[in-house]
Amino acid sequence: MQGTESNLNQFRNHLDQFSTLSDLQFKVVVDHIKIRKLKKHEVLLHEDQVVDHTFWINKGLLISTFTQDDGREHIIQFAIENCWITDQQAYYNQERSKFRITCLEDAEVFALSYESRETLCAEIGELSHFFRRKANDSFVKLQQRLLTYLTSDAQQRFELLCEEYPTLIQRISKKRLAAYLGVTRETLSRFTRS
Amino acid sequence: MQGTESNLNQFRNHLDQFSTLSDLQFKVVVDHIKIRKLKKHEVLLHEDQVVDHTFWINKGLLISTFTQDDGREHIIQFAIENCWITDQQAYYNQERSKFRITCLEDAEVFALSYESRETLCAEIGELSHFFRRKANDSFVKLQQRLLTYLTSDAQQRFELLCEEYPTLIQRISKKRLAAYLGVTRETLSRFTRS
DNA sequence: CATAAAAATTGACATACATCACTAATTTCA
DNA sequence: TGAAATTAGTGATGTATGTCAATTTTTATG
Numbered sequence: 001m002q003g004t005e006s007n008l009n010q011f012r013n014h015l016d017q018f019s020t021l022s023d024l025q026f027k028v029v030v031d032h033i034k035i036r037k038l039k040k041h042e043v044l045l046h047e048d049q050v051v052d053h054t055f056w057i058n059k060g061l062l063i064s065t066f067t068q069d070d071g072r073e074h075i076i077q078f079a080i081e082n083c084w085i086t087d088q089q090a091y092y093n094q095e096r097s098k099f100r101i102t103c104l105e106d107a108e109v110f111a112l113s114y115e116s117r118e119t120l121c122a123e124i125g126e127l128s129h130f131f132r133r134k135a136n137d138s139f140v141k142l143q144q145r146l147l148t149y150l151t152s153d154a155q156q157r158f159e160l161l162c163e164e165y166p167t168l169i170q171r172i173s174k175k176r177l178a179a180y181l182g183v184t185r186e187t188l189s190r191f192t193r194s
Numbered sequence: 195m196q197g198t199e200s201n202l203n204q205f206r207n208h209l210d211q212f213s214t215l216s217d218l219q220f221k222v223v224v225d226h227i228k229i230r231k232l233k234k235h236e237v238l239l240h241e242d243q244v245v246d247h248t249f250w251i252n253k254g255l256l257i258s259t260f261t262q263d264d265g266r267e268h269i270i271q272f273a274i275e276n277c278w279i280t281d282q283q284a285y286y287n288q289e290r291s292k293f294r295i296t297c298l299e300d301a302e303v304f305a306l307s308y309e310s311r312e313t314l315c316a317e318i319g320e321l322s323h324f325f326r327r328k329a330n331d332s333f334v335k336l337q338q339r340l341l342t343y344l345t346s347d348a349q350q351r352f353e354l355l356c357e358e359y360p361t362l363i364q365r366i367s368k369k370r371l372a373a374y375l376g377v378t379r380e381t382l383s384r385f386t387r388s
Numbered sequence: 389c390a391t392a393a394a395a396a397t398t399g400a401c402a403t404a405c406a407t408c409a410c411t412a413a414t415t416t417c418a
Numbered sequence: 419t420g421a422a423a424t425t426a427g428t429g430a431t432g433t434a435t436g437t438c439a440a441t442t443t444t445t446a447t448g
Contacts, residue, residue: 066341074344076337089334092327121323128322129315133286135329140283142336143270147260149343150268150376153404175425182344187405189427347434369395381435383397 006035006058011110014056014082018133019126029127032116038062038103045101051090053111057083060107061171064099065179075180078168084134105171154183155191200229200252205304208250208276212327213320223321226310232256232297239295245284247305251277254301255365258293259373269374272362278328279303299365348377349385 012026021029036055038044044062045051055062057079064076064085076099079085087097091114121128148157158181162169169177178188206220215223230249232238238256239245249256251273258270258279270293273279281291285308315322342351352375356363363371372382 066345068345072345074341076341088330088337092330092334121326122319125316125319125322128319128326132315132322132326132329135326135333136282136286139329139333139336140286142333142340143282146336146340146343147268147270149340151260151262151266155404173425184406185426186407186428190405192427349434367395378436379396380398380437384435386396 006108010058010082011056015127015130018130021124021126025124025126028124029120032112032120034111036109036111038107038109040103040106042103043100044103044109045087045097045099047098047100048096050094051087051097052094052115053113054084054086054091054117055101055109055111057081057085058108058110060103060109061105062101062103062107062109063176064101066099073179074182075176078165078172078180080168080171104176149182154181154187157181158183158188158191200302204252204276205250209321209324212324215318215320219318219320222318223314226306226314228305230303230305232301232303234297234300236297237294238297238303239281239291239293241292241294242290244288245281245291246288246309247307248278248280248285248311249295249303249305251275251279252302252304254297254303255299256295256297256301256303257370258295260293267373268376269370272359272366272374274362274365298370343376348375348381351375352377352382352385 008030011030012021015021015026015029034053035058036044038060044055045064047067059081062079062085064079064087066074066076068074077083077085085101087099087101089095090097090099094114117131121131148160152160158177161177161181174188174192175185178185181188202224205224206215209215209220209223228247229252230238232254238249239258241261253275256273256279258273258281260268260270262268271277271279279295281293281295283289284291284293288308311325315325342354346354352371355371355375368382368386369379372379375382
C-alpha cells in the first residue's frame with residue numbers, strides 16, 4: 001500500500017471478524033492493497049471492462065448496476081463503509097463486467113487484485129477462512145433478498161428495506177431505491193405518500 | 195463413512211474441480227461423511243430443526259422450500275446429483291431451519307456436519323479453497339436468478355429456465371416449476387399452452 | 389386394475405403495478 | 419445566486435399476473 005493517511009484499524013477489524021490475523025499476516029495483506037480515491041459520480045468499473053479487482057470501501061457509497069437493452073437500470077448492490085464490491089462473476093472468472101460500479105458519494109476504496117487474493121488465501125489460512133465465511137454470508141443475504149421477491153409485494157419490500165437499513169436509505173434517492181426494489185419510481189412514490 | 199457400495203469417484207471428481215486433493219486428503223474427508231438414503235417424499239430437513247449438516251447429493255432430486263404464513267410455498271433450490279443442499283443460514287450460524295428439504299426422487303446423500311467441515315477446512319487448505327470457490331459460484335448463480343426477477347417477466351423467466359436446465363425441468367412438475375419461478379400454476383399453465 | 393389423490397388446464401374477474409404525460413420540488417454547478 | 423438538470427409526485431389508463439371456481443388429465447396406491 002502506498003503512503004497514505006488512511007486509518008487501517010477499521011480494515012483490520014473487518015478482516016478479524018471471523019478469526020484473527022497476526023500483525024505480520026495483516027501486514028502481508030495490506031502490502032497487496034492499492035488505495036483509490038473517487039469523486040461522486042465517478043465510475044469505478046465500466047461495463048465490458050475486465051474485472052481484476054475487488055474493492056473494500058473505507059469511506060463512501062457506491063452502487064453496482066445492470067442496464068437492460070431497453071435502458072432500464074437495476075441496482076444489484078448498495079455498498080457503504082466496510083462492504084466489498086465488484087462484479088463477482090467477472091472477478092472470479094476473469095471475464096468482462098456486466099455491471100457498472102458508480103460512486104454516489106466521494107469515496108476511498110482498497111483494491112485487491114484477483115491474483116493477490118488467491119496468493120494471500122493460499123498463504124494465509126485465516127484469510128481463506130475469512131473469504132469463505134464472507135462468501136457464505138453474502139449468499140445468505142442475497143437469498144434473503146430473493147425471498148422477499150417471492151413472498152412480498154413492492155410496498156412490503158420497501159418497508160422491509162426501511163426497517164433493515166434505516167440509515168442507508170437516507171443517503172439514497174427514491175429513484176435508486178426503486179431501482180433496487182424492482183419497481184418504478186412512480187409506484188414507489190405512491191407508497192411513500194401514505 | 196460406513197461400509198457402502200457407493201462409488202466415490204463422482205464425489206472425488208466434484209471436490210477436485212477447483213484444485214486437486216491427494217489420496218490421503220480425500221480419505222480424510224470421506225471419513226467424515228455419513229451416508230443417508232431417502233425415499234421419495236421423505237423429508238431430510240424440517241422447519242425449525244437445528245441444521246448441523248450440509249448434504250451432497252450422490253443420487254436423486256431434492257428441493258428446499260419456504261412456506262409463508264398464508265400457506266404459499268416457494269422453492270428456494272432444486273438440487274440434483276453433484277449439488278449441495280442445506281439451509282445455509284441455519285447451517286453457518288447453527289440456527290433452526292426456516293426451510294424444509296424434501297426428497298422428490300429416491301436419493302442417496304452424503305452428510306457433512308458443520309464441525310467436520312470446519313475441522314477439515316482448517317486441516318486441508320485445498321478443501322477450504324474448494325468451499326470458498328463453491329460459495330462464490332453459488333452466489334453468482336443466485337445473483338443471476340435475482341437478476342431475472344428484475345429484468346424479465348414470468349414467461350421469460352420460464353423460458354430461460356427451460357433453456358438453462360432442459361433435463362432438470364423434465365423431472366419436475368409444473369406446479370413446482372411455478373413455485374420456483376414465483377408465479378401461480380395457473381399463470382404458468384397459460385404460458386405452456388401456446 | 390380401480391379408485392383416490394394430485395396435477396394441469398381453462399374461463400371469468402380482480403388487482404398490483406407499469407406506462408405515459410404532466411407539474412412541482414429539489415439539487416447542481418457555472 | 420439563478421438557470422438547467424435531476425428528482426419527486428400525481429392522475430388516467432393499460433397490462434401482466436393473481437384469485438376463485440370448475441373440469442379434465444395424470445399419477446399414486448391398495
